Amino acid sequence: MGEPLHTIMVERLGCRWPIIQTAMGWVAEPSLVIGSSNAGAFGFLGAAVMTPDEAERKIRQVREGTDRPFGVNFHMFQAGADKIVESILAHKDQVRAVSFGRGPDAKMIGRFKDAGILCIPTVGALKHAQKMEQLGVDMVNVQGGEGGGHTGSVPTTVLLPQVLDTVKIPVIASGGMADGRGLAAALAYGAVGIAMGTRFLLTQESPVPEVTKKAYLKASTDDIYVTTKLDGIPQRMVRTKALDRIERSGPLGKWLRAFESGLEMKKQTGMSWGDVIRMARGMTAHGAMPLSQAIMAANMPMMIQKAIVHGDLDNGVMATGVVGGRIAEIPTCQELVDRIVAEAHARLNALAALGSQDTAARNVVA
Secondary structure, three states: OOOOOOOHHHHHHOOOOOEEEOOOOOOOOHHHHHHHHHOOOEEEEEHHHOOHHHHHHHHHHHHHHOOOOEEEEOOOOOOOHHHHHHHHHHOOOOEEEEEOOOOOOHHHHHHHHHOOOEEOOEEOOHHHHHHHHHHOOOOEEEEOOOOOEEOOOOOHHHHHHHHHOOOOOOEEEEOOOOOHHHHHHHHHHOOOOEEEOHHHHOOOOOOOOHHHHHHHHHOOHHHEEEEOOOOOOOEEEEOOHHHHHHHHOOHHHHHHHHHHHHHHHHHHHOOOHHHHHHHHHHHHHHHOOOHHHHHHHHHHHHHHHHHHOOOOOOOOOEEOOHHHHHOOOOOOHHHHHHHHHHHHHHHHHHHHHHHHHHHHHHHHHO
């Protein structure tokens, strides 16, 4: 028998195992991408919160730390997106894929494909998966409602088969994935692999401060819930002091947070207020969200940054998948990937053994 984990995703991305480390802003930095890629997974650099110069520098850092292929995540509506695209294309010998939510049009997707770079968007609804297939993407990552950050209401166990029954391109499963049982289950559904965010956030190579990692480990599933108060769109977060204050605040408090975050974004990125507005409008173009919500969403990285970059749990927010409520330790990427692979093999072998026993029993009866 062949290797059951050698899927078309492994074949096309050039990784060893069908496991993707997702592109979490402020978390999917070179250290994590290098660690996950060297461990046999496929790492994505989170360039959606980077300036073009930062993205170029960090792509080079990843290349210095691993000879494995990796991916880059970005948004077409972010400031400097065109320059980031050029950096990605300039490193096409090792950048094997791009990921995005609301992202490139068919023409841009064609540019990536002509360069041999796979397009793998993340979607949270069946209609979005269908739209991405029509645009010509190579694979689609389906994130069920268990996922962290902005999330939909349909759980992975329902959304995944919906998409698999509808599109013809390979499908990757995410939302609630953290171990080998999840990988085996995803393959049983018909997916070609899994993508994990929160599980990779809680590894030793993750740049998240220890104080924040400890807060993640401490959080139970009862401490993780979906809120609409941050920008009007459902987001899954760990309960923190900052989030509790936000839940109690009114419309004025929301706009004050947007203004403060906008100032911080301008300071860090050099964006003008016009850039912030254009970025927000770029988010409304595909999602039909009101401009007020889009401005808040555009500023969300600043609030997340406070907790996961600076360790400021009193004033920052912590995005997480609900699976974070059962994670209890912080392994290296290598330890994590090895364990997932071993667990997946064990579950798949156990299922195969059940089939063999059933066949033997029928033969005896016959």
